[in-house]
Amino acid sequence: MDLVRSAWAENPEGRDPAPEETLAVETQQETKNNPFDGVVTNNSKALQHVYSAYGISLAILLAYALVVSFRLARYRTGRES
Amino acid sequence: MKRYFDWEHGLLLIGLALLGWGCSRGLFGVPAEVFMQEIFRIFFLHVPTAWNSLLIGTVAFVAAIGTLLTRSRRWDAFLEASVEVTLVLIIMVLIQGSIWGHGGTWGDTWWEWEPRLTASAVMALSFAGVLSLRSFLEQFDRRATWTAVATIVAYVDVPIVYLCVKWMPGLHQKQSTPETVSDIYHWPLRANAIAILLIAIWLIVRRARLTLARDAARADQPLPEAPQPGLIAGGD
Numbered sequence: 001m002d003l004v005r006s007a008w009a010e011n012p013e014g015r016d017p018a019p020e021e022t023l024a025v026e027t028q029q030e031t032k033n034n035p036f037d038g039v040v041t042n043n044s045k046a047l048q049h050v051y052s053a054y055g056i057s058l059a060i061l062l063a064y065a066l067v068v069s070f071r072l073a074r075y076r077t078g079r080e081s
Numbered sequence: 082m083k084r085y086f087d088w089e090h091g092l093l094l095i096g097l098a099l100l101g102w103g104c105s106r107g108l109f110g111v112p113a114e115v116f117m118q119e120i121f122r123i124f125f126l127h128v129p130t131a132w133n134s135l136l137i138g139t140v141a142f143v144a145a146i147g148t149l150l151t152r153s154r155r156w157d158a159f160l161e162a163s164v165e166v167t168l169v170l171i172i173m174v175l176i177q178g179s180i181w182g183h184g185g186t187w188g189d190t191w192w193e194w195e196p197r198l199t200a201s202a203v204m205a206l207s208f209a210g211v212l213s214l215r216s217f218l219e220q221f222d223r224r225a226t227w228t229a230v231a232t233i234v235a236y237v238d239v240p241i242v243y244l245c246v247k248w249m250p251g252l253h254q255k256q257s258t259p260e261t262v263s264d265i266y267h268w269p270l271r272a273n274a275i276a277i278l279l280i281a282i283w284l285i286v287r288r289a290r291l292t293l294a295r296d297a298a299r300a301d302q303p304l305p306e307a308p309q310p311g312l313i314a315g316g317d
Contacts (some may be wrong), residue, residue, distance in 0.1 A: 043119045053177045055174055057177055072287060075294035076294060
């Protein structure tokens with residue numbers, strides 16, 4: 001997470017980085033041999049991905065919790081009857 | 082009908098409250114990171130889930146040792162529950178990471194065969210393998226022993242997942258620590274980490290109770306009639 005810290009130190013207000021910012025250019029140069037393209041620009045697409053990640057994760061947790069709870073309740077009621 | 086309100090529900094309530102606060106801060110409260118921008122908000126769920134997957138994997142390892150030493154049904158139930166919860170968490174981590182990568186951070190790719198991702202996938206397959214192996218074994222002693230040994234073998238990958246970003250730097254960033262993350266991001270991250278830990282403990286306890294209840298229900302059932310010796314020998 002060095003990227004986050006250094007980036008935050010350069011940009012404490014959370015403003016959008018200007019294209020000519022040195023850090024962004026350096027990052028793109030450092031990673032030119034891999035798929036990371038340095039600066040994410042399509043924020044509406046990014047937000048869709050963020051909400052998908054949160055939604056899918058919470059759905060998995062909820063589904064697992066429900067399956068365990070229903071099976072446990074069934075065994076417990078089965079033993080009482 | 083007897084009403085059950087087990088102690089672990091208190092942990093769940095605290096966990097859900099913390100998760101709600103942490104996610105709302107992470108999604109709407111803190112500013113976006115300067116390079117990754119909005120897609121970075123997955124960080125507040127992905128990193129705590131990853132931490133907890135490794136932690137609960139370590140709990141499973143301890144439970145495996147406990148099972149081998151004690152051969153008790155409680156340890157075995159605890160082991161099965163912790164392996165299963167580890168698998169759920171690591172699957173969540175893989176999905177979150179894949180979405181993060183596809184969201185623009187690593188281009189439009191869902192998957193890269195780089196060390197951290199590969200080691201995490203191996204961890205998921207290993208823990209799934211433990212549960213699969215367990216499902217084939219009926220007799221308690223064999224099931225408990227084989228599950229414990231398989232869990233210890235599967236656990237070998239957990240430190241590799243944690244350390245591979247140091248040993249074999251790839252696309253994935255290094256470990257996130259308070260020193261490497263901006264101060265403003267600390268509390269949502271901590272809240273979600275504690276929240277997921279509490280929810281994981283709740284899931285482990287519920288899942289262990291389920292195993293114990295299932296075993297008790299099977300013990301209550303009458304044993305099947307013993308087959309006739311002649312049938313085993315071939316009917317003569």
